[in-house]
Amino acid sequence: MHSETFHLPVDTPHDVLLSLIDRLNADDRFHGILVQLPLPAQIDEATAIERIAPAKDVDGLHPVSQGKMLQGEPTYLPCTPSGVQQVLLRSGYDPAGQHVVIVGRSNIVGKPLAALLMQRSIGGNATVTVCHTRTRNLSDITRQADILVAAMGVPGAITADMVRDGAVVIDVGINRVDDRLVGDVDFDAVAAKSEAITPVPGGIGPMTIAMLLSNTLDAARRYSSK
Amino acid sequence: MHSETFHLPVDTPHDVLLSLIDRLNADDRFHGILVQLPLPAQIDEATAIERIAPAKDVDGLHPVSQGKMLQGEPTYLPCTPSGVQQVLLRSGYDPAGQHVVIVGRSNIVGKPLAALLMQRSIGGNATVTVCHTRTRNLSDITRQADILVAAMGVPGAITADMVRDGAVVIDVGINRVDDRLVGDVDFDAVAAKSEAITPVPGGIGPMTIAMLLSNTLDAARRYSSK
Numbered sequence: 001m002h003s004e005t006f007h008l009p010v011d012t013p014h015d016v017l018l019s020l021i022d023r024l025n026a027d028d029r030f031h032g033i034l035v036q037l038p039l040p041a042q043i044d045e046a047t048a049i050e051r052i053a054p055a056k057d058v059d060g061l062h063p064v065s066q067g068k069m070l071q072g073e074p075t076y077l078p079c080t081p082s083g084v085q086q087v088l089l090r091s092g093y094d095p096a097g098q099h100v101v102i103v104g105r106s107n108i109v110g111k112p113l114a115a116l117l118m119q120r121s122i123g124g125n126a127t128v129t130v131c132h133t134r135t136r137n138l139s140d141i142t143r144q145a146d147i148l149v150a151a152m153g154v155p156g157a158i159t160a161d162m163v164r165d166g167a168v169v170i171d172v173g174i175n176r177v178d179d180r181l182v183g184d185v186d187f188d189a190v191a192a193k194s195e196a197i198t199p200v201p202g203g204i205g206p207m208t209i210a211m212l213l214s215n216t217l218d219a220a221r222r223y224s225s226k
Numbered sequence: 227m228h229s230e231t232f233h234l235p236v237d238t239p240h241d242v243l244l245s246l247i248d249r250l251n252a253d254d255r256f257h258g259i260l261v262q263l264p265l266p267a268q269i270d271e272a273t274a275i276e277r278i279a280p281a282k283d284v285d286g287l288h289p290v291s292q293g294k295m296l297q298g299e300p301t302y303l304p305c306t307p308s309g310v311q312q313v314l315l316r317s318g319y320d321p322a323g324q325h326v327v328i329v330g331r332s333n334i335v336g337k338p339l340a341a342l343l344m345q346r347s348i349g350g351n352a353t354v355t356v357c358h359t360r361t362r363n364l365s366d367i368t369r370q371a372d373i374l375v376a377a378m379g380v381p382g383a384i385t386a387d388m389v390r391d392g393a394v395v396i397d398v399g400i401n402r403v404d405d406r407l408v409g410d411v412d413f414d415a416v417a418a419k420s421e422a423i424t425p426v427p428g429g430i431g432p433m434t435i436a437m438l439l440s441n442t443l444d445a446a447r448r449y450s451s452k
Contacts, residue, residue: 046299066296067289070341071333073272097360099367105344107297115296115341118331118356127367129355130344134323141325141353 001216004030010040017043018051025053031223032058032216037108055222058215061108070115076215081113083207084149084170085123091196093147093168096125101142103158103184104151105132109172113149138162150184160189169197172204227442230256236266243269244277251279257449258284258442263334281448284441287334296341302441307339309433310375310396311349317422319373319394322351327368329384329410330377331358335398339375364388376410386415395423398430 006020017035024033033056039045054064060078068075077085088095100117104110110130117126131141132152139162142148150158151172163169169191173184183200191197198204232246243261250256259282265271280290286304294301303311314321321343330336336356343352357367358378365388368374376384377398389395395417399410409426417423424430 046297063290063293063297063299065293067291067293070292070296070337071272071289073289097362099362105346111296111341111344114344114354114356115337118337118340118358120331120358125358125360127355127357127361128340129353130340131353132344132346132351134351135353136323136325 001213001220002029011042012040014043014047017048021048021051025051025056028223030056031219032056032212034059034212056219058212058219060112060215066112066115069112069119072119072121076218077116077211078108078112079208079211079215080109080172080204081116082211082215083204084113084172085116086211087170087198087204087207088147088168089123093196095123095147098126098146099129099144100126100147100149101129101131101145102149102151103131103138103142104149104153104172105130106151106153109151110149113151152184154184155182156184156186158185158190160186160193163190163194165193166195167193169194170204171198171200174200174205227439227446228255237268238266240269240273243274247274247277251277251282254449256282257445258282258438260285260438282445284438284445286338286441292338292341295338295345298345298347302444303342303437304334304338305434305437305441306335306398306430307342308437308441309430310339310398311342312437313396313424313430313433314373314394315349319422321349321373324352324372325355325370326352326373326375327355327357327371328375328377329357329361329364329368330375330379330398331356332377332379335377336375339377378410380410381408382410382412384411384416386412386419389416389419391419392421393419395420396430397424397426400426400431 024030033052035048049061052062054062057065057076060076065075095117102110102114114128114130118128142162143164145167147168149170153173155175155177171183171185175182181201250259259278261274275287278288280288283291283302286302291301326343328336328340340354340356344354368388369390371393373394375396379399381401381403397409397411401408407427
């Protein structure tokens, strides 16, 4: 798999980024395009993402991809949610029938992950609750989770008292604290009472990259079979 | 507001329906197009809906509309979920901070309603749980609801023991039983213990139609200001 990175200066004008996306959309040497987020203030993120041809949206963040996912239609799945789903399935923790509590409602993790895990499909069929900054009695809800997903971006915010014994804990947070990367979960204390837990770094991060490669491979195969 | 209904025979071929949609997409006398669901077996529903120009998708069911809604971007909101949100807001039951439990995960109600109510926006900010046929201990979860939404299409399935005292109950079900229309909620028993409840017929049904008209008005205004 050949890959090219286009490093643009931080003050790149909006139309220059859009022109680059147009050029890559039209270039059949590229089967997938990922716009690295977040973008500087002069760029409208939604406009940039929407400019990607849906057939090359291997990051799964185009509205068409997200809409199809919500409707249970085949599409590129967003990489982090898809990575969470795969790590559960491949570790023997099928979410079907489980109560999954997701803390955080970002566009790249919380909301699409909720949509994915409630589908009537393999890796879906979970009862899903989404919590966030406006949730009252957060720990009453997190303690009900068979599978708890932390995706709020607050270091160590999920403490042991918020997790029931034997829960499966997925930590999507990646926070830089001093010179270390830490997750949203107070790892040692929560690991002591959970059935399984993903570390940070080395947990969902590599899964996200794996799903991006998988989507890109799918895109290349689809292109070749056209 | 002028409206035309195109009644097609039940055995209409797929390409005939798609051609009609293409024609209406291109006809600037029409600002909105709604394909009445469900469709007969020879028609692929997703393909038909995707054929509607997103600018005329006043039913809010095109993947682009659904994806933008999930991402919190401005778009046409699907009519039934949007009607549920408006009836809550306009009756003084702002879902912000409330635990909303939705029973049912259809493409036209449960999934988009969950996406809508969890947004960081007016009428959103709810803690949202989606339950369905695969949910274990359903009544343990429904009894936690500040706002309970029944959208499974099973007459009288939500009984009084599943509802906490003082809950707000929204009944989206419309089921024909003998010659009557009934909802998914056992109305009399649940009404006796709830703070507020929507009837069937006469509750969410008319709200759905109102939101369709509102979306169509928006579409016409957007067209006129182009």
